[in-house]
Amino acid sequence: MEETTFWYEFKKGFIIENPLMVLMVGLCSSLAISNRLENGIFMGISLTFVLVMSNIIIAAIRRWIPDQIRIPIFIIVIASFVTIVDLALKAYFPPVYDRLGVWIPLIVVNCIVLARAEGYAYKATVKNALADGLGMGAGYTCVLLIMGFIRELLGTGKLVLFDVTILKIAPPYNPPAIFILFPGAFLTFACLMALLNRYKARKVEQ
Amino acid sequence: MKQIMRLGTILMVVGLVAAVGLGLTYTVTREKIEAYDRQVEAKAAVAALPGVKSIEELEEDKELARKVSEVEGVEKVFRSDKGYIFKINTKGYGGPLVVAIGVGLNGKIQGISVISSRETMGLGSKVLEEENLAKYRGKTSDDPLEVGEDVQAVTGATITSKAVAAQARKALEAYDIIR
Numbered sequence: 001m002e003e004t005t006f007w008y009e010f011k012k013g014f015i016i017e018n019p020l021m022v023l024m025v026g027l028c029s030s031l032a033i034s035n036r037l038e039n040g041i042f043m044g045i046s047l048t049f050v051l052v053m054s055n056i057i058i059a060a061i062r063r064w065i066p067d068q069i070r071i072p073i074f075i076i077v078i079a080s081f082v083t084i085v086d087l088a089l090k091a092y093f094p095p096v097y098d099r100l101g102v103w104i105p106l107i108v109v110n111c112i113v114l115a116r117a118e119g120y121a122y123k124a125t126v127k128n129a130l131a132d133g134l135g136m137g138a139g140y141t142c143v144l145l146i147m148g149f150i151r152e153l154l155g156t157g158k159l160v161l162f163d164v165t166i167l168k169i170a171p172p173y174n175p176p177a178i179f180i181l182f183p184g185a186f187l188t189f190a191c192l193m194a195l196l197n198r199y200k201a202r203k204v205e206q
Numbered sequence: 207m208k209q210i211m212r213l214g215t216i217l218m219v220v221g222l223v224a225a226v227g228l229g230l231t232y233t234v235t236r237e238k239i240e241a242y243d244r245q246v247e248a249k250a251a252v253a254a255l256p257g258v259k260s261i262e263e264l265e266e267d268k269e270l271a272r273k274v275s276e277v278e279g280v281e282k283v284f285r286s287d288k289g290y291i292f293k294i295n296t297k298g299y300g301g302p303l304v305v306a307i308g309v310g311l312n313g314k315i316q317g318i319s320v321i322s323s324r325e326t327m328g329l330g331s332k333v334l335e336e337e338n339l340a341k342y343r344g345k346t347s348d349d350p351l352e353v354g355e356d357v358q359a360v361t362g363a364t365i366t367s368k369a370v371a372a373q374a375r376k377a378l379e380a381y382d383i384i385r
Contacts, residue, residue, distance in 0.1 A: 180328050
């Protein structure tokens with residue numbers, strides 16, 4: 001029984017309760033940084049780390065958190081882990097840090113993290129909170145990767161991963177820069193939403 | 207009252223634990239971060255003045271350094287056998303735009319290299335590409351260095367183009383003070 005719950009809590013982050021596509025929280029930063037595949041990887045890892053750690057800590061100490069001051073405590077926990085990620089990225093992956101820029105510190109105010117702390121971890125066991133954090137983080141990362149893939153490929157005509165070009169569209173293709181700018185984020189996201197809704201509608205019909 | 211004390215104590219304990227954790231992380235990463243920043247800066251400075259062998263930061267000459275720092279945006283000056291290199295930090299389109307500009311002993315710009323930028327990829331970043339920055343080579347303080355006059359803006363990146371032109375003007379202004 002325990003096993004299935006852990007698996008369920010993990011897997012719900014992908015489709016049933018995907019933070020970006022279904023809950024529609026934390027969109028701002030994901031639309032902004034998904035113009036490159038590589039950004040998606042590091043942003044996904046960073047957010048997942050913060051989410052998992054804050055979920056675990058909050059689930060572990062929830063017995064001692066008085067109701068009236070739970071939000072300030074959540075914020076302290078979340079902000080601490082975000083700062084740790086911020087410093088670590090800057091020290092060990094500085095080129096990535098330069099590109100993700102302000103969006104890393106802004107994970108503090110990312111709805112996903114606070115929503116999971118308040119809506120889930122505060123009432124869950126450590127084990128379930130871990131599964132929830134991992135699942136939500138993975139679901140978020142997946143969407144970022146798909147968007148980053150589409151936007152970078154269409155917007156720049158190639159895919160660059162760790163300074164290696166892994167995919168290239170032949171020269172007559174003139175990449176429209178709109179895809180790597182903000183309007184491209186909305187276009188891509190809307191198309192993904194439409195696809196998901198169509199898939200869901202079909203499932204209901206069946 | 208008792209309740210407030212209790213809540214305050216809990217918050218304080220959480221805050222203390224968080225502060226200790228952050229302090230440790232900061233101590234571990236500080237050296238790496240500073241070393242990287244210096245490395246990037248030095249690399250860009252050398253690239254801005256072709257042929258230069260060694261550079262030294264202008265600091266012992268305090269009077270001069272102070273005067274130069276009055277030019278808004280000029281953060282550091284390096285002296286070398288081939289001329290001066292200015293580290294200039296001003297606002298671009300996407301945030302701070304930091305460049306190193308090398309000015310030769312003849313008063314001509316020798317090169318511009320980017321230390322850090324947050325300009326839009328594909329638009330503003332085109333202004334900062336080697337071939338575009340090379341157009342500034344040979345400019346002196348007699349040139350107007352205005353977008354639309356002697357410098358061409360990159361399509362879709364007027365603000366970044368203007369920012370770079372302004373930085374070139376500042377470098378030459380600072381050079382005139384030193385000379």
